Amino acid sequence: MSLLLALAAQAAAAQPAPAAPDYRKDATWLCLPGRADTCSAPLPTTALTRAGYGSNGQVRPATGAKIDCFYVYPTVSQDRGLNSDLVANEEKGAAASQFARFSSVCRPFAPVYRQMTSAAIGAAALGRDIRPNFDIAYGDIRSAFRDFLATRSKGRPFVLVGHSQGSWLLQRLIAEEIEGKPVAGQMALAIIPGFNVLVPAGKTVGGTFKSTPLCTRTGQRGCVVTYVSYRTNNPPPPGALFGYAPAPGMTVACTNPAALGSRGWTNLDSYWPTRSNLPVPGGPIRWSTAGAPPTPFVRTEGLASGRCVQDGQRGYLEIRTNVTPGAKWTDRIGGEVGIGGLFIPGWGMHLADVPVAQGDLLRLVEAVSR
Incomplete structure (x- = not known):
């Protein structure tokens, strides 16, 4: 709680948000195709299996990609104030971890925007009205998207990609700028985990979106992939920020990125990023009995499994770790959000939303690119 209070105090002493960016200028974009930037980084990665470390690889941006990806990063800024400045710091790390791999299947676009900062989240938790700050962030994303359509994508199909605050902003963008408009035909897919999408229980449309359905099969176009992650045997408590709908009759949508339309494991x-300093329940992860990871990322296939759970107002992607006796890979994964030595129960495995299924998300983009 002391950290939360400190963030709120920081926000109270904030300076006004900087002037709006001009997205006609390449300098206001964190990632652009064909440029040496965060999304063209190689991201050295090692395969981690039950037998230990395997082959190494790097990300190679696609040549001749048939589809574009427009990414909005999550809340990462530690800037003073309720809205961030336009100098990318923490934002680069988020884009590298969450989005740079998408450059292997699509042309990457990621605007720098005046996002709501960590201080704003702390202030909101203590009752401050941050709607004006959300409007500032959304105004930037809307301007960037309009420039993207008018001068950069030029009629190509696109995929929206976000997480957390980024997904929240993209929800509004879909509702206001895409649904019911000709551009809806260009939206091949929206991948927006980490923020509640509401639907009537048993339905795939309605609630958050009027006409944009949840994806129920691989290769389906014009639909939404969404989920919030919770560790098995630890479901969202009533009133949780993520995974619990505010009213009966509605639920939080879940689409399993590894098996759209399925409810099975x-x-x-x-x-997984291997050099993160974020707290993990049980302490730092020992990735393998074979020693420390040789690269900043490891790829694991089947270390974690997921299934969608719909239980009244609850809706979430349940995550479990598959422990195999004698295996050389870890029996633990992280994802919970820790503040002041405590993990926030209503946020679930929020930090694992993207890494836990990133390979599956990439395949979904490939499927709508054909």
């Missing part, structure tokens, strides 16, 4: 294709 499915192995997940994961890409």
Whole structure:
């Protein structure tokens, strides 16, 4: 709680948000295709299996990609104030971890925007009205998207990609700028985990979106992939920020990225950052009995499994770790959000939303690119 109070105090002493960016200028974009930037980084990665470390690989941006990806990063800024400045710091790390791999299947676009900062989240938790700050962030994303359509994508199909605050902003963008408009025909897919999408229980449309359905099969176009992650045997408590709908009759949508339309357990294709300093329940992860990871990322296939759970107002992707006696890979994964030595129960495995199924998400983009 002391950290939360400190963030709120920081926000109270904030300076006004900087002037709006001009997205006609390449400098206001964190990632652009064909440029040496965060999304063209190689991301050295090692396969981690039950037998230990395997082959090494790197990300190679696609040549001749048939589809574009427009990414909005999550809440990462530690800037003073309720809205961030336009100098990319923590934002680069988020884009590298969450989005750079998408450059292997699509042309990457990621605007720098005046996002709501960590201080704003702390202030909101203590009752401050941050709607004006959300409007500032959304205004930037809307401007960037309009420039993307008008001058950069030029009629190509696109995929929206976000997480957390990024997914929240993209929800509004879909509702206001895409649904019911000709551009809806260009949206091949929206991948927006980490923020509640509401639907009537048993339905695939309605609630958050009027006409954009949940994806129920691989290769389906014009639909939404969404989920919030919780560790098995630890479901969202009533009133949780993520995974619990605010009213009876509605539920939080879940689409399992490894098996769209399924409610069964499915192995997940994961890409984990190995050098993160974020707290993990049980302490730092020992990735393998064979020693420390040789690269900043490891890929695991089947270490984690997921299934969608719909239980009244609850809706979430349940995550379990598949422990195999004698295996050389870890029996633990992280993802919970820790503040002041405590993990927030209503946020679930929020930090694992993207890495736990990143390989599966990449295949979904490939499927709508054909």
